[in-house]
Amino acid sequence: AQKITQTQPGMFVQEKEAVTLDCTYDTSDQSYGLFWYKQPSSGEMIFLIYQGSYDEQNATEGRYSLNFQKARKSANLVISASQLGDSAMYFCAMREGSGANSKLTFGKGITLSVRP
Amino acid sequence: GAVVSQHPSWVICKSGTSVKIECRSLDFQATTMFWYRQFPKQSLMLMATSNEGSKATYEQGVEKDKFLINHASLTLSTLTVTSAHPEDSSFYICSALPPGGFDTQYFGPGTRLTVL
Numbered sequence: 001a002q003k004i005t006q007t008q009p010g011m012f013v014q015e016k017e018a019v020t021l022d023c024t025y026d027t028s029d030q031s032y033g034l035f036w037y038k039q040p041s042s043g044e045m046i047f048l049i050y051q052g053s054y055d056e057q058n059a060t061e062g063r064y065s066l067n068f069q070k071a072r073k074s075a076n077l078v079i080s081a082s083q084l085g086d087s088a089m090y091f092c093a094m095r096e097g098s099g100a101n102s103k104l105t106f107g108k109g110i111t112l113s114v115r116p
Numbered sequence: 117g118a119v120v121s122q123h124p125s126w127v128i129c130k131s132g133t134s135v136k137i138e139c140r141s142l143d144f145q146a147t148t149m150f151w152y153r154q155f156p157k158q159s160l161m162l163m164a165t166s167n168e169g170s171k172a173t174y175e176q177g178v179e180k181d182k183f184l185i186n187h188a189s190l191t192l193s194t195l196t197v198t199s200a201h202p203e204d205s206s207f208y209i210c211s212a213l214p215p216g217g218f219d220t221q222y223f224g225p226g227t228r229l230t231v232l
Contacts, residue, residue, distance in 0.1 A: 033219055043207055045160075045223035052219060091159065095218065104150070104211075104221055106159045 003027065004092050004107035011112045013082045020067070021077040021110050023092030029053075033095045034075040035104065036066065040088040048090075051075060079112075087114045119143055120212045122224035129200055130232055137195045137227045139210030145190035146212035150221070151183075154207040166193045200231040 005024045013019040025034065036048040051059045051066045059066040067076040079086055092107040119142040129135050139149055147168050152160040164185050165173040172185035182204075184196040193212075197204055209226040 035221075037223075043154075043209070043226040043228070045209060045211070045226075047220070047222070050219045095221075102218070103162055103165065105162075108159045 002107075003096075003105045004094055006092055006107035006110050008110050011110055013079075013112065013114055015084060015114055015116050016081055018078060018080045019082055019112065021079070021090050021092075021112065023075045023077065023107060025073050025075060025092075025094050027073075027094065027096050029096045031097065034066070034068070035093040035095070036064070036075075036077045037091045037093060037106075038086075038088045039091060039109070045091075049077065082114045084114050084116060087112060120210065120222045120224040122210055122227050124227060125225060126228040126230075128230045128232065131201055132199055134196055134198045135200055135229060137197075137208055137210075137229075139193045139195070139212070139224050141191045141212040141214075141222070144212070144214045146193075146214065147190060148213040149187060149193040150211045150213070151185060151193070151195050152209045152211070154209060154226075156207075160209060163195075197229065200229070202231045205229055205231045 003026050032053045034051045038046040049059050049061045049064045049066050051068045058068050063080045065078045089109045089111050091109045093104045095102050095104050121140045123138045149166040151163045153163050154160050162175050163178045166185045166187040168187045168190050174180050187193040207226050207228050211221050211223040
C-alpha cells in the first residue's frame with residue numbers, strides 16, 4: 001500500500017484565491033511527521049511546512065497552513081492568496097519513527113498552476 | 117535557513133564513464149545524508165541513506181556497485197555513478213538531516229545527469 005497518496009490531477013487556481021492540495025497517508029506508527037515541499041521548474045526542493053503527529057494545532061507558515069485530520073489520516077495543504085510564483089509541483093511526504101535513519105517517503109506530487 | 121549545496125548542477129557524460137556528485141551541508145554537521153533520484157514529472161525515489169563513517173544503506177533495487185556513496189566527513193557525501201549508461205540519466209538530489217532534526221530535512225539544488 002502506498003504510504004503517501006496524492007491523487008489530484010493538475011490543479012488550477014486563480015491568482016489571489018485559496019487552494020487546497022490533498023494528501024492522505026498510511027502508517028501504523030504513533031510518532032511520525034508530515035511535510036510539504038514545493039518544487040519549481042528549477043528542481044530545488046523547498047520546505048514549506050511540517051506537522052508532527054502529536055501536534056494538536058494545525059501548522060501554519062505564512063500563507064501555508066496544514067489541515068491535519070489525524071483520524072482520517074489526511075494532511076492537506078492550504079495555500080491562501082495564491083501568487084503566480086506558487087506555480088510548481090507540490091509534494092507531500094512523511095517520516096515515520098524518530099531515529100536518524102528514519103526515511104522521508106514522498107507522494108507522487110501535484111502540479112499547481114496559478115492563473116493571472 | 118540551512119544550506120545544502122550540490123556540485124555539479126548539471127553534467128553531460130559519455131556512456132561508460134563515471135560521474136561523481138558532491139553534496140555538502142554548509143552550515144551544520146550532518147551525520148545522515150540521503151540521495152534521491154527523480155525522473156521527469158515523477159516523485160523522488162530514495163536511493164540510499166548515507167551515514168558518516170559507515171557504509172551507506174541502499175534501498176531495495178538500487179545497485180550498490182553502480183551507485184557508490186561515500187560519506188567522508190560530517191559535511192560531505194559523494195555519489196559516484198559508475199559506468200554510466202543512458203538509462204542513468206536523471207535528476208539526482210541529496211538532502212541532509214541536522215542533528216536531532218526530525219522535523220527538518222534540507223535539500224540540495226539537485227544535479228541533472230545526462231548520459232549520451
